[in-house]
Amino acid sequence: MEDYLEKLPEIVECIKDIKDTIITNIVLIGEKPAPTFREKERAKAFMERLSEFNVDECTTDSYQNPVGIIRGTSSEKSPIFVVAHLDTFEAKENYFDYAVRKDSIIGPGIDENSAGVGVLISLPLILKKLNIQLKSDIILAGVIQSVGKGNLRGIRQLLKTWPTPIRAGVVIEAVELGRLNHTSGGMIRAEIDCSTASVKSNRSQRERINAILVLNEIINNILELRLPQKPRSEIVVGRISGGIDHGKDALSANIGLEIRSESDAIVKEVNNEIRDIVEGIRNEFDVELSLKTISNLNASRLKYNHPLVKSASSIMKKLGVEPVSEASESELSIFLSHKIPAVTLGITKKDTDNPDDAIRIEPMFKGIAQIVGVLQAIDSGVCDG
Amino acid sequence: MGSAMGKSWLESNTFHHSEFKDIDFLIEKKREKNLKISLCLPTLNEEKTIAKEIIIMKSELMSQYPLLDEIIVIDSGSQDKTLEIAEYYGADVYASNDILPNIEAFKGKGENLWKALYIAKGDIIVYLDADIKNIHHRFSYALIGPLLHYDHVKYAKAFYDRPISEGDKGIRPTGGGRVTELVIRPLFSLFFPELTQIMQPLSGEYAGFREIFENLSFPIGYGIETSMILDIYHTWGLNVIAQVDLDRRIHRNQSTKSLGKMSFAIMQTFLSRISEYGHINAKERLFNEMIQYNQVQSEYQQEIFKFEQPERPPIVEIPEYLAKFKNSGL
Numbered sequence: 001m002e003d004y005l006e007k008l009p010e011i012v013e014c015i016k017d018i019k020d021t022i023i024t025n026i027v028l029i030g031e032k033p034a035p036t037f038r039e040k041e042r043a044k045a046f047m048e049r050l051s052e053f054n055v056d057e058c059t060t061d062s063y064q065n066p067v068g069i070i071r072g073t074s075s076e077k078s079p080i081f082v083v084a085h086l087d088t089f090e091a092k093e094n095y096f097d098y099a100v101r102k103d104s105i106i107g108p109g110i111d112e113n114s115a116g117v118g119v120l121i122s123l124p125l126i127l128k129k130l131n132i133q134l135k136s137d138i139i140l141a142g143v144i145q146s147v148g149k150g151n152l153r154g155i156r157q158l159l160k161t162w163p164t165p166i167r168a169g170v171v172i173e174a175v176e177l178g179r180l181n182h183t184s185g186g187m188i189r190a191e192i193d194c195s196t197a198s199v200k201s202n203r204s205q206r207e208r209i210n211a212i213l214v215l216n217e218i219i220n221n222i223l224e225l226r227l228p229q230k231p232r233s234e235i236v237v238g239r240i241s242g243g244i245d246h247g248k249d250a251l252s253a254n255i256g257l258e259i260r261s262e263s264d265a266i267v268k269e270v271n272n273e274i275r276d277i278v279e280g281i282r283n284e285f286d287v288e289l290s291l292k293t294i295s296n297l298n299a300s301r302l303k304y305n306h307p308l309v310k311s312a313s314s315i316m317k318k319l320g321v322e323p324v325s326e327a328s329e330s331e332l333s334i335f336l337s338h339k340i341p342a343v344t345l346g347i348t349k350k351d352t353d354n355p356d357d358a359i360r361i362e363p364m365f366k367g368i369a370q371i372v373g374v375l376q377a378i379d380s381g382v383c384d385g
Numbered sequence: 386m387g388s389a390m391g392k393s394w395l396e397s398n399t400f401h402h403s404e405f406k407d408i409d410f411l412i413e414k415k416r417e418k419n420l421k422i423s424l425c426l427p428t429l430n431e432e433k434t435i436a437k438e439i440i441i442m443k444s445e446l447m448s449q450y451p452l453l454d455e456i457i458v459i460d461s462g463s464q465d466k467t468l469e470i471a472e473y474y475g476a477d478v479y480a481s482n483d484i485l486p487n488i489e490a491f492k493g494k495g496e497n498l499w500k501a502l503y504i505a506k507g508d509i510i511v512y513l514d515a516d517i518k519n520i521h522h523r524f525s526y527a528l529i530g531p532l533l534h535y536d537h538v539k540y541a542k543a544f545y546d547r548p549i550s551e552g553d554k555g556i557r558p559t560g561g562g563r564v565t566e567l568v569i570r571p572l573f574s575l576f577f578p579e580l581t582q583i584m585q586p587l588s589g590e591y592a593g594f595r596e597i598f599e600n601l602s603f604p605i606g607y608g609i610e611t612s613m614i615l616d617i618y619h620t621w622g623l624n625v626i627a628q629v630d631l632d633r634r635i636h637r638n639q640s641t642k643s644l645g646k647m648s649f650a651i652m653q654t655f656l657s658r659i660s661e662y663g664h665i666n667a668k669e670r671l672f673n674e675m676i677q678y679n680q681v682q683s684e685y686q687q688e689i690f691k692f693e694q695p696e697r698p699p700i701v702e703i704p705e706y707l708a709k710f711k712n713s714g715l
Contacts, residue, residue, distance in 0.1 A: 020444035100436035
């Protein structure tokens with residue numbers, strides 16, 4: 001293990017030498033829009049780029065996740081998965097215009113997760129350039145239908161249908177460099193829809209109902225819920241929309257929220273409490289109100305002293321990156337729920353000076369070196385115990 | 386127009402970029418013919434797009450596939466970070482004014498393209514505008530493709546669907562460029578119907594052999610694309626020209642007023658050329674001022690733009706060029 005740790009600074013420099021191609025990959029993949037459920041164009045570009053880099057196999061699985069395989073030297077070793085979600089929160093389907101500056105790349109969705117995908121498809125070239133051949137096959141997967149309502153369908157299907165045991169998984173996220181996620185909290189992602197359209201005509205002017213205010217009442221009730229500090233739990237109301245004009249009562253409104261906890265039982269309990277709140281408000285205001293679960297995850301974890309976590313931490317420290325461990329609700333949960341050791345790693349830092357989606361280029365080289373180091377650690381057997 | 390007037394050119398000399406995507410084959414041809422290829426990007430304040438253009442071309446057509454031998458940027462005096470960025474990402478950067486310092490310097494795209502011939506080492510020169518938002522390496526290899534595939538082709542010109550970027554509003558598809566449809570195509574139809582087969586004669590992306598470019602005069606401004614097409618057609622005929630569909634090019638929208646000025650310069654070049662060819666005798670009667678009007682409150686104010694449009698002679702007539710490329714055996 002020490003051998004590749006020592007080589008990490010050299011690896012960073014070597015990766016810098018091919019920055020043109022890494023940036024090109026990020027741009028070419030990022031400029032293909034991939035809203036969840038409509039990732040076809042980006043998946044095609046993913047496959048084309050992998051083919052150009054002469055990966056040993058390039059295909060899609062039965063769920064249309066694009067997958068490339070770099071063959072290892074030993075047929076006895078199970079494959080290592082490296083995944084990045086292909087879809088973006090950005091709903092636009094037109095061409096995205098990316099811009100490259102001296103120290104940053106700017107474009108819609110670059111930090112979520114186009115840079116991660118761009119680095120993923122650069123791995124065949126990076127490993128070739130570094131003259132690294134692992135014993136395990138490396139499976140490079142750009143998983144579709146991950147974010148939001150996608151509910152991690154792509155990775156769920158990929159792992160469910162993969163025919164062989166899997167040695168370990170590495171999940172790539174564009175940001176932030178330093179993240180070392182190895183636990184996944186329980187989570188329910190839900191939407192509350194309120195519509196007053198069907199009841200409005202029966203009411204007098206004084207009694208009229210505003211859908212935004214109804215949801216506000218629900219939010220107030222949610223904020224009064226008591227959540228335990230341990231297991232750590234939280235409710236995040238992350239999205240709200242409704243109404244059409246400043247001077248008109250909103251006929252419909254919607255909020256999106258996540259219930260997160262280290263305990264599945266608490267997630268379930270809080271979800272039930274929110275359901276009761278919604279039911280109560282619905283009866284009180286006599287409006288159409290619904291709570292829909294759009295995504296859920298069970299809590300799972302890789303212990304902090306697992307050799308994979310310890311190795312990843314050492315690699316990051318060697319690169320001068322301070323590891324930060326927080327629970328992550330992502331592809332990681334699906335690996336862990338299959339009892340596959342896995343971590344999520346960030347590639348670079350957001351360019352916070354830029355008002356648009358932007359990442360910084362320079363930290364990316366350490367971020368990529370860290371991926372290479374972790375792959376080598378896995379290949380050396382840290383997950384085989 | 387029918388088949389008698391050259392429909393076969395449209396069929397035989399029009400290509401789609403996908404026909405040239407086998408870059409290994411192009412490299413093999415380049416090696417067989419012992420050619421060097423230069424990519425030239427003329428710039429003026431292009432800091433927003435220049436890095437992406439250089440990085441993609443360098444990565445795909447120099448690092449991955451050794452098709453290009455060099456990327457050169459010839460700049461007209463950018464005030465932004467164009468030069469710094471271009472240099473940082475590995476292009477060979479030149480200020481136009483520093484090239485051939487013993488002759489009077491002009492400012493304009495044509496000037497940059499002409500001076501690039503003195504700087505570039507290539508037997509084939511690819512010229513791309515530096516403001517292409519959706520740049521892809523096909524913009525280069527697909528223009529080089531016909532030159533390497535077909536011995537009779539000496540000059541390849543791009544054409545596109547040309548959606549115009551409207552910021553946050555997305556992309557608006559258009560038929561063709563407004564100046565092409567309203568100015569050039571009518572003029573070609575009047576004087577050179579054969580040339581109407583060229584879909585976008587004003588596109589700023591083309592490639593050709595040095596032996597063609599070095600024998601052409603270069604207007605320093607907007608007229609360069611027009612004069613190039615006319616002169617190549619006049620001297621070598623249509624068959625040396627190919628056109629390649631590059632699918633889509635996203636560019637900045639321009640105001641009607643700007644396009645008016647561009648149209649003026651193009652018509653100036655066109656009329657001047659056909660006078661030289663003896664088609665009409667109009668040259669002496671042409672004015673060199675474009676007059677536009679602005680309404681300021683209740684008054685109309687005249688705005689006059691003077692277009693001198695000097696032309697560079699064929700660079701093969703310049704002694705420094707001859708010394709560098711002919712005497713040295715390059």
